[in-house]
Amino acid sequence: MRMNNDFLEISNKTFLITGATSGIGKSICELLLKFNSNLVICGRRTEKLNEIKNKAPQKVIAYSGDLTDNGFIKNIVDTTPSIDGIVHSAGILKYIPFKVLSRKNLNLIYDINYFAPIELTQNLYSKKKINNDSSIVFISSISGITKSAVGLAAYSSSKSALFGIVKTISIELAKNRIRVNSISPGMVRTEMLDGAQDVISGSKIIEDENRYPLGYGTPEDVANFTAFLLSSRSKWITGSNYIIDGGFSCI
Numbered sequence: 001m002r003m004n005n006d007f008l009e010i011s012n013k014t015f016l017i018t019g020a021t022s023g024i025g026k027s028i029c030e031l032l033l034k035f036n037s038n039l040v041i042c043g044r045r046t047e048k049l050n051e052i053k054n055k056a057p058q059k060v061i062a063y064s065g066d067l068t069d070n071g072f073i074k075n076i077v078d079t080t081p082s083i084d085g086i087v088h089s090a091g092i093l094k095y096i097p098f099k100v101l102s103r104k105n106l107n108l109i110y111d112i113n114y115f116a117p118i119e120l121t122q123n124l125y126s127k128k129k130i131n132n133d134s135s136i137v138f139i140s141s142i143s144g145i146t147k148s149a150v151g152l153a154a155y156s157s158s159k160s161a162l163f164g165i166v167k168t169i170s171i172e173l174a175k176n177r178i179r180v181n182s183i184s185p186g187m188v189r190t191e192m193l194d195g196a197q198d199v200i201s202g203s204k205i206i207e208d209e210n211r212y213p214l215g216y217g218t219p220e221d222v223a224n225f226t227a228f229l230l231s232s233r234s235k236w237i238t239g240s241n242y243i244i245d246g247g248f249s250c251i
């Protein structure tokens with residue numbers, strides 16, 4: 001069902017979404033399609049990209065590949081139409097105790113959580129593929145801002161680093177009125193949380209959720225706020241990080 005009232009004025013705008021095959025990224029794609037936006041979507045699982053493309057074939061361009069591969073980034077940058085916004089949702093979560101955290105594992109996590117979104121943004125900007133008045137949103141995490149956990153040294157620091165660069169590039173890109181912000185969600189029910197259950201027991205997860213005043217979030221909770229940041233309704237907002245965590249950071 002299309003939304004008739006285009007309050008957000010994002011109808012027919014083009015947005016590039018990474019991590020489109022799952023969880024938060026997928027939910028953002030579904031919401032933007034309801035608003036009649038055009039999408040450029042990325043992920044490694046082609047069949048999942050096709051599921052989104054099949055919802056509105058004429059409005060979606062899909063790129064299947066690994067964002068830690070420079071050749072894949074180059075292909076996107078060379079061939080994508082120009083865009084009005086980017087959401088960097090692709091990311092991985094790994095629990096590795098600091099004592100045994102290797103450079104190899106740090107690289108593995110930083111390559112996709114930090115370097116890939118930065119390189120993609122930088123290359124798109126250099127090639128003038130990001131229109132003036134665009135909005136760029138990095139999906140960070142409260143673990144990089146307010147609350148971390150045992151084993152999250154690499155993950156949390158990769159997310160903190162995103163906010164560091166958001167503050168700088170928001171100033172540099174303001175001359176094109178391109179806005180740059182990050183969103184830091186608390187726990188959201190996605191495949192990422194399913195994966196964490198290899199490390200954290202189901203009972204610990206229930207215990208953790210009970211500490212959230214509003215419980216864990218849904219991908220749609222993050223998608224709704226992302227759509228606002230992509231829209232011109234947030235045209236005076238840049239260089240900021242937004243915690244959305246059902247009140248968890250307050251306790």
Ligand SMILES: NC(=O)c1ccc[n+]([C@@H]2O[C@H](COP(=O)([O-])OP(=O)(O)OC[C@H]3O[C@@H](n4cnc5c(N)ncnc54)[C@H](OP(=O)(O)O)[C@@H]3O)[C@@H](O)[C@H]2O)c1
Nearest residue numbers: 019021022023024043044045067090091141187188190192
């Ligand atoms: N879920 C949470 O509780 C939570 C909380 C705070 C922040 N976040 C952040 O929110 C973002 C989305 O998380 P999610 O929960 O939606 O996770 P998810 O369901 O596991 O989805 C992760 C996405 O990242 C993509 N991806 C991972 N590695 C990639 C690579 N090397 N190249 C290209 N794509 C890659 C995956 O696509 P393919 O598998 O198809 O490659 C998938 O679409 C992440 O940055 C995460 O850190 C999540």
